[in-house]
Amino acid sequence: MKILFIQPPLPCNERHKRILPLGIGYLCSYLRQRLPEVELKVLDAHALNMNYSQVVSEVNCEKWDMIAFSFWTAQAPFVYNIMPSLRKKQEKALFVFGGVHTSLCPEEASEHCDICILHEGEETFFELVSRIVEGKNYKDIQGTAYREDGEFIKNPIRPLIRNLDSIPFPAWDLLPMECYTTPLHVVGGKRLPVVGSRGCPYNCTYCVSPLMWMRKVRWRSAENVIEEMKKSINELGICQFHFWDDNFLLNRKYVIELCEGILKENMKVKWTGLTRASHIQKNKDIIELLAKSGCIGLEVGIESANPETFSQIQKEESLVTIEEIAKLQKKYGMYPLFTYMAFNPGETINGYYMQSRFIDTLLSNLPWLEHFHPLPYPIYIGQFSTAYPRTQLMEDAPNLGMVLVEKWDDCFHHNINFIPNSLLNDVPIKTRNHLKPNDYLAAVNAAWAGIWTFASYSLPRFERAMEQWEYVKYLSSFFIRCDGNNTLKKIAEEVADFLNMERKKSYQYAAFSALVLAQLGLIRSALYEPELKMEIKEIKVPAGKGIKKKIKKILFLIVMNIYCFLKKR
Template identity: 30%
Template sequence: MRALLVNPSQLRAYGVRLSTPYPPLGLLYIAAVLRRAGVEPTFIDADLAGRQGVAGAFATLNPDLVALTATTPVFSDAEALAWQAARIAPKALRIIGGPHATADPEGVLRSGAFHAAAIGEGEETVAELVGRLRLRPSETDLEGIRGLWFRRRGDGTIVRNPRRPLISDLDNLPRPARDLLPSLASYSPPDARRSPVATIMASRGCPGRCTFCCSPAAFGGLVRYRSVGDVVAEIGEAIDRHGAREIHFADDSLTEDRQWTLELCEALHRSRFPVDYMFMNGLRVDRVDRELLESLRSIGMQNVGFGIESGSPRILANLRKGIDLDQAFDTIQLAKALGFATWCYFLFGSPGETDDTALATIDFAKRANPDFAKFFVFKPFPGTRAYRELAASGHLVRYDPDRTGIYTAPVHRVDEMEPERMMYWLRRANREFYLRPGKVIDHLRRIRSLTQLRLNLRSLRFVAGMMLRAA
């Protein structure tokens, strides 16, 4: 049996042209599961190989199974690749997983490009699917495979198999098949200080109930951790076998279990790996304290990011964020004092947004003064509470999945703010935060290497572009 795993172009995920940032960890886990099942997979990345390179892989391999993954903004690219597979390798079963398939499996299947959609965690679902196909290679009825929706052959009826329970022991999963990548150095994480970078997921899930987040739909608000020993062993493998010089944690909520996090820091401190560590995502300000941050700093963690979202308590309540702004301010100051590069994330255009709440967000960002403030327009993704509420109220005025990348223009309006006004506040926030003389001098003082100079110049170009973007 031949399986081809395809990572679609990630350009629409951002809405601006960036170097291919990270390898698709989810597909690499699927590849490892296929190997365990006795299937040697092939992997190809559309951003690295190009559309013609993917077409060549379809023709050369003539696969029995084509698997893709997609977030909402890149779904149309995944769909186009699936149709390409249908033309070149028509006997292949085409399946899609990832956040968008989990959020909207019916819409995904009604597109006609895919035979099946994996919902939630896909590893055990794909393993069962492969076993079914091997036993009955001519059988297309996939009924009974939990976590899989599919179109029945003939009439196209969508069969909705039950959800699959979450994987109870993450240590049972094989390590991601990083050897299938051209190299780790093929990817260019925008905030990396050293290359190559390996991404690690030590846990899955987040307990938060933020209205704009897809995590509850995928993981049900639970956080499950791998054992500390398993995580440390994977980091060692990424260094020894793949040459990683920096480790980026991709977890949604790594510090939710305080004791587990302290034990991880202790184990990494003992290991003395010759790498730096960074967080890809934000931490919750109410899930860290001085001891925990000091432990993270002691192992070489370079940055911490915090999802603040708004400087308005009313907007935070609307978002069900569940944080206190005074605590957020104090946590940011503590992180700065401990020597972390500090990042904060803010949104404009959240439900209930007004000019006053947008101004409060800029004021908080300037007062807290993290090293970097990342300002975004609120994006309602399928499967989230925010999407359902905005759709029901008729506020999705410009909705197009292709335009839901994080740096793209708004696809919605709120009662007291039109899309153009959201973009005004986005530009104003970047201008007021970054063009302060003290902030410019601060960034110049922090430059200690050519790598840091390169990162600062890249950030400057990016922020300048954001200030000039039209709605």
């Protein structure tokens, strides 16, 4: 039996860091251990940056008994659209879907495939393949869904695997490992993902983890994780690791055993992981141990510096705690790493200014990290709030703001697909009369770094330049109208009419412009916090490496100086 696993490309795939398909790696190793006679192959169309025709051509080089896709929500349209072409040539293949989107939307996914694998896939997929090899019926397997004569059928969910140590390490040998070059935070260099636990007990409104793992958490043993790390060092020569656990510090006993094991084995590793600020504070007495074992810093999701936003997204964290754990990590030579989102419910213009100043404080006296921050200067873009299927945020989003998702490939966190009413109804007022050339440069660079559909590499060079110029004109028109009399929503509509631009794009540009200009202190809210003292943040935008980038910066500033001079006349 021959099985092909496919990871599809993402929207704006050329911009995205290359993500190892960990789930596929586990499925392959689990199958290979139990059914060694089955032939397995992986096509990572994301890592290889392949388009439709390239994927179809590569798949059809051979005949397959089974073709399995694992995908996120943003990848779903690619998979659905490519299926008719694949079925034409692979008429005998069984098409299987799995992954996050399939698990959340099986009724939709089952319209395009033969069978869906839901939630945790190793045991379910193994049973499916085993029954096919033995010629047995597979329609009653737990953890699957499918359609029969058009009727949707969903079998009971399979219980989660109790002993995660029973799952063999991911089959990295089946993947194009040379393609995964995303550097480790802080220090750079290749890294590998490691998952020591599955699940999270929390219920953040924007997160799919509670839906995938039912808020149940299971851990591997520290010994098992260390063996995987040693195997990666010996076989791949990679000694830097990124723990993909939903919450690394949730199990104190496990963390201590892991760090002590790394030290006992004298492993010269560097690593990071994601956790909550409150858990770092709760375990502050072991942070020195983490540092000694190679932790370069822990990632903490700030998401917002607005307490009202914390409440609405059920983040259950405090800014005081976040500030304390930043100092704690600095104390032990670690670099505090913070992720953040824009356009959460409850956010306002002044909130973006306060968030920028808050992050400035957290990162004070630290070098700027090119391997972590998307911009080489302190404007904090992060990710954009995204309402994923079946999350609480998706259910509440139409009442909380403007939903701009028209199709699933809009639904990724570097595309503005939701703007909260709290921001749309805020009233911006400028803090100085005109934008300077450097302000335009900072904003355009920020747009390119944050909005991956903006001036995309997939466009010809001239079209990219024209899109940047369009945003310059938009920013100018937007800023002029920030006079304290109109809401952000009203300004977006006026500028759309003035520039003959579609409304959706204008709303996205207005929200993004508010995010950037507020962080720079160039606009503030005319409605909230009148007592807030704001200072304009003067940012020096570096030219970047290479003579071409330096020339581009000089030319841009020359054009903007002329443009600003003419605007003042």
